[in-house]
Amino acid sequence: MTVTIKDIARMAGVSHTTVSRALNDSPLIHEETKRKIRAIAERLDYTPNYSAKSLVLARSYHIGLFFSTLSKGTSSNFFHETVKGVHSAVSSKYHLIVNAIDDYDGNFSPVTRKTFDGVIVMSQSDADESFIRYVADKSIPLVVLNRNAERISPVNVLADDRAGVFRVVEHMIAQGHRRIAIIEGKQSFKSSAARKDGYLQALGQYGVDTDPKLHVVGGYTLEGGYKAMKQLLRADPMPTAVFCSSDEMAVGAMKAIAEQGLSVPDDMSVAGFDDDVFSAFLSPALTTVKRPVETISRIGAEKLLADIERGAPSRETVYVETELVVRESVKPI
Template sequence: MSVTIKDIAKLAGVSHTTVSRALNNSPLISEETKAKIKTIAAELNYTPNYNARSLVLDRSYNIGLFFSTIHEGTSSSFFYEVVRGVNHIVHKEFKLIVSGIDDYVDFHSINRKHFDGIIVMSQSTKDDSFIYNILEKNIPLVVLNREIQDAPIMNILSDDRNGAYKAVEYLIHRGHKKLAIIEGKKGFKSAQERKDGFFQALIDHNITITKDFIVEGKYDSESGYKAMKELLRLSDTPTAVFCSNDDMAVGAMKAIAEQGLKIPDDISLMGFDDNVFSPFLSPALTTVKRPVEEISKEGAKKLLDLIHGEQVTKEILHINTRLQIRESVGRMKVMD
């Protein structure tokens, strides 16, 4: 039989209400009593009954983690890192419910009865109606991955534009002037930021922007494969390709290999994200480290602060990207 709050109360010599308050860090209970009760609970391997606690405290003990979509444009590695980061912070106190915004016809079930707080991993302005619906219902909210400028929301995101700029600048410093881009999913803010960084680097270094070197992708391996095939069919092919995420870079690698070409001898390849598999590709992928798990952990910490009534400054927090130099980018040979 599982241990209950009443069992802990008997051993501690206090009421079950005191135990409940102590385990929820109530300011009404002294630190000494809290410590005593938590020690007993740990020794008994007490596991909270969330359903019972929610009835008593009028809380669900659920945290919602919502993606713009989990069907298209959200890679498995990105999804995994986000969920792992958030769950690492909240799992001791809350159940994590993961879903896609596009799974909902309406937002009637998104309320304080079902969620104590919500994290939105936002990719598109299409998410705005969902975000404003949460704000109207006064549910504690943190938005990751996309900047929301006209609302008092805690935003945490990576500096994708600067990351892409540094990646392309590295390619230029390695002697590449014929640079192509496989774009991310159309309508996604991250795709636009990376594209802007790509273009700005070319402009700043007086590199010609070639229209045929700009190819659409969808953030998945298949679209990277098709886009790379399209680039390789050109009469004048690029010497280096910037892929807007690592999944598309994997598809591009397959297309290059099928053409009988070698990376980086014949063509250089740059990714973005630094997925868990990127160092183990052959050749290992040079890419931009996007701190997805760090962003997710920080977002979860801020959300818990909001739920617990702590003062949180509603601000936009950028977490820096960094270049991961490996084997997939070569130096252009100087022609005699």
């Protein structure tokens, strides 16, 4: 026999509304009452009926996680860390639905308050702005990850990319490098601009000249990093160190260096950004900046759920610190 909320309410001596709120961790219900109701639900092996809950509470119990794109410039590790972080907060309370904004071709009408209780945007480009504005205009609870869209989004959670790149380039300078190149990410991505800003800021603060010929674009792909490094190897004089705006591009760059008969780090130092799962297992192990994508995603999801429960948006922008991870691919000159 299927156990319902009314069965739990009868045993607990409360209304079915109280049971529903308690099982959804509402702040309106006293903690002792929540514990009592949860214990009864567990004892009866109660399974939520999401369809019934949707009708009673006018909720879909769907959270939408939207990436700018899933086919261009979104690495598998970035995707995995994002979904893992959001899912750890959403858990069994909501159904998580993952989509790509560019799949909608500008027609966002399927995204409504009836289809989604809240929306998380893992933003990678200014091209997301029309979608973010659409969600905000529809008064759908909203959190933007990975870039600051505070003009239109109430809550924004992102890594301090600029500070992270500043530290890794500062580390290269401390090792004696003065001719430091950069392989940039996808030009339309905000992260690319932030990382280049950190690179330029470090060079400027330490009085190191910047050479525009050492600024090349790799587009956040292995092949892009490889081709960009090939271009840098034709520079005269060549750089002694290269900062790659992603670990994937660093791998491509290291292959191009090896094909030239040079070695990392003896002939050229290389550093990356992201601290992907493979970075510690390269030879040499890659010096990089750890971007806490999972943490950013979890924090964003937690803030969205709190706003949904409260029924009103908070307003804040949260910067999550990055971490310099020093390994073997950068050495003194």
